[in-house]
Amino acid sequence: MECWTLMCADAKKWRPDVVLLVGDLVEGIAPDNGELITNNLHEQQGAAVELLSMAIPRKAKVYAIKGTPRHEGLMSGITDGVARELGAIPSEGGTHVRPYLLLDTPGGLLYAVHHTGGGSLPWTKTNSSQRGYWILKMSLSDAFGIDPTRLRATVTAHIHSAGMSIPGEGEVIACLPCWQLKTAYAHKRMPFVWPDIGYMKLEATERGFSGCIKVFKQPELEVDTWNPE
Numbered sequence: 001m002e003c004w005t006l007m008c009a010d011a012k013k014w015r016p017d018v019v020l021l022v023g024d025l026v027e028g029i030a031p032d033n034g035e036l037i038t039n040n041l042h043e044q045q046g047a048a049v050e051l052l053s054m055a056i057p058r059k060a061k062v063y064a065i066k067g068t069p070r071h072e073g074l075m076s077g078i079t080d081g082v083a084r085e086l087g088a089i090p091s092e093g094g095t096h097v098r099p100y101l102l103l104d105t106p107g108g109l110l111y112a113v114h115h116t117g118g119g120s121l122p123w124t125k126t127n128s129s130q131r132g133y134w135i136l137k138m139s140l141s142d143a144f145g146i147d148p149t150r151l152r153a154t155v156t157a158h159i160h161s162a163g164m165s166i167p168g169e170g171e172v173i174a175c176l177p178c179w180q181l182k183t184a185y186a187h188k189r190m191p192f193v194w195p196d197i198g199y200m201k202l203e204a205t206e207r208g209f210s211g212c213i214k215v216f217k218q219p220e221l222e223v224d225t226w227n228p229e
Helices: 002-014 041-055 077-085 127-144 184-189
Strands: 018-022 061-065 101-105 108-112 151-156 163-165 172-175 198-205 208-215
Touching (some): 002 198, 018 151, 041 077, 061 077, 061 101, 108 198, 108 208, 127 163, 151 198, 151 208, 163 208, 172 198
Parallel strands (some): 018 061, 108 151, 151 172
Antiparallel strands (some): 101 108, 163 172
16 A cells, blocks of 8 residues: 555655546455455455556546456446546447557557566566557558558556567567566466566657556565574
8 A cells, every 4th residue: 555655645746637547446246365455346346446547646537457267257337437537538349448549649559458478587477468569550541541650659558577679760679567466376487486566657749659567565574583493
């Protein structure tokens, strides 16, 4: 909560024009996870609205993107309610949570989606997002006739590890940090890597995109001491 408060203060000072919520706004029902505070979805929805509203400055446009079915459910009903209460801009289909966002900005096109592959290790964090960036450029051109050079930024999440690549001047490929500490599941799956906790600030100008990822210090490790007799 201390880190969240610091981020909210930074957001109010920075006053962004647009806030992107890139999926997994609630934990969802996970009966096998004893670390949950509550499995009550209405309580999760209320908590998400209360906390996220702290991070969204007045007059900022909000876009909410669908996360994983494990957390949000197949229909994203709870997160759509969260996004609606936060004033998220609805998609053409009328839902307040969208599968992806393609945003036309002064810096070029920005594509944001929750899911990405890749590993949690420093040299694999953005591998999948970088590959997707170039595939997306080709797909936009082939399928929709969009000039591929207009796409200049992608933002992904999902793997709980943050990373940023600069493929060219004014271009940004970013994989966002998360707001979930290491769980029992993560200890088993990736015992030697801790998640990155934080957020990203991204600026779009006529020269393209630039940004930075803010990551907070992790809690101290528990260290046991053995004193031989």
